[in-house]
Amino acid sequence: MPLKLIRRNGTGNYYLRGNVAGSNIYTSTGTSDHQAAENIRIRTEAQILERASLGRRATVTFAEAALNYMNTGGETRFLAPILKHFGRDTRLAEIDNAAVNQAAAKLYAGAKPATINRQLITPISAILTMAAEDGLCEWRKLRRRRVSDKKTRWLTPEEFETLAAKLDAHLVPIIGFMIGTGARVRETLTLQTSTLYLAQGQALLTDTKNGAPRMVRLPGRAVEMIETRELPEMGTAFTTNKGLPYAIKDNTGGQIRRGFNNARDAAELGPDVTPHTIRHTWATWHYAQNRDFGALLDLGGWSKADVANIYRKIAPDDLAERLLAHGWDYRTAGRLDALQQSPLRIVR
Known part of the structure; x- marks a missing residue:
């Protein structure tokens, strides 16, 4: 028999009930409007008949x-x-x-x-x-x-030092965290104080691009940058120059772009340097010192190797030593003073 429209107790949404081409149907239309429900009835019945004659695949x-x-x-x-x-x-x-x-x-x-x-x-x-x-x-x-396949822009240690010196005070911890962990802007600005473990040089990111939480590691120099500003006792770890949480709208860096661009221009780095360039820089630096592609993928939160593979090919041979000269050591997590005695070892 054809499908009929019915209502439970005469009120609420309409339901479809009946048997069409051997299929018993009893389902809600999701609407209490009779005309809309009738349109759904006609369409559903036609689809069932068509499938019965042509097959599900068609x-x-x-x-x-x-x-x-x-x-x-x-x-x-x-x-x-x-x-x-x-x-x-x-x-x-x-x-x-x-x-x-x-x-x-x-x-x-x-x-x-x-x-x-x-x-x-x-x-x-x-x-x-x-x-x-x-x-x-x-x-x-x-x-x-x-x-x-244009060149991926990343900062040399010397370029980063120039940029860091021009940052507004409230941006120093943010950029310090990003360059230390490779976190994206959104991942950084949604970081909670409760999951930032500075004594251990670690942080747990929960609002990530792929939805999977991940633990990241901070070199001592990044911890120093974060500690240049007092952090809130609770809530988001990084705040605006007025001490307020950032409004999270997207992952393009728009929340910090103006201040970042001002520092970039003052450092004479050029418009190709954006907040996301910091992530490219972290990946290049991290691989230059560790030569561990698996760790790069895990810490960077990439689900596909081809996205991160470019960072294996763009660093000069002396980058690892130059990073150490500027106080950047990505080989172990923790504070700078605990790492200064550690000799550089690169596995090729």
């Missing part, structure tokens, strides 16, 4: 495949705008390079190729791959955007 939707992906532990971080764009009725078979290009134009107009790859193409590809493994669609490969 009619499964992208939204259904995405739900299956999420229910099995798939990464959900960038899915919300994608699902909203494709809606509930776009078929999985319709998701191809043309559909992705249209989504990119609407969702990420003006975005960098790497952003489109990471936040659009990678999530869609993951859903398609799982769907293909489940026999819901053919295997297909989406075309990724070409990412420029």
Whole structure:
């Protein structure tokens, strides 16, 4: 029998009930509006009949495949705008390079190729791959955007000292923490005083880019920079020049950009130096002294090795010694005075 609209006790949301093509249906429409519920009834019934005649593979939707992906532990971080764009009725078979290009134009107009790859193409590809493994669609490969291989900007020890000398007082601990741990701006500004262990030269980051908490290690010189300003007893460890927590909006460094740029310009470093350059610098310095790629991946919070691999190739041979000359020692965590007697050892 066709689907009917019913209400429990005559009030609330409408429910669909009935049997279509051998399938017993009893589900909420999610709306108390009769016309909207009727539209859902018609669409649902048509989809069931179509699937019965053509098979699930021909009619499964992208939204259904995405739900299956999420229910099995798939990464959900960038899915919300994608699902909203494709809606509930776009078929999985319709998701191809043309559909992705249209989504990119609407969702990420003006975005960098790497952003489109990471936040659009990678999530869609993951859903398609799982769907293909489940026999819901053919295997297909989406075309990724070409990412420029321009030089990664990092600071030499000498450049960093010049920058540090120009920082406003409230930025010294923030940049000190970032250069000591490789933490991103958001990860730094959301750090809680309760998880900053200066005596041990460690900190636990909980609001990370990939959602997984990670422990980071601070060299003594970074601890010294952090201790130039009294930290709050509770709440976020790093605050504005007025002692207030930073408003967290994104991970682009916007919260500290003005002050950082003022110091950068005073240091005559150029516009290619941004807050995120500090993360590039940490990675370059850390690998130069440790030659431990596994530790670099773990401490930096990268899930894919290819992202961090560039830092293995860009440092000059004398960087490790130059860092020591400026008081930077990434080989062990802890305070500077405990490390000054430790000879430099590089494993190649």
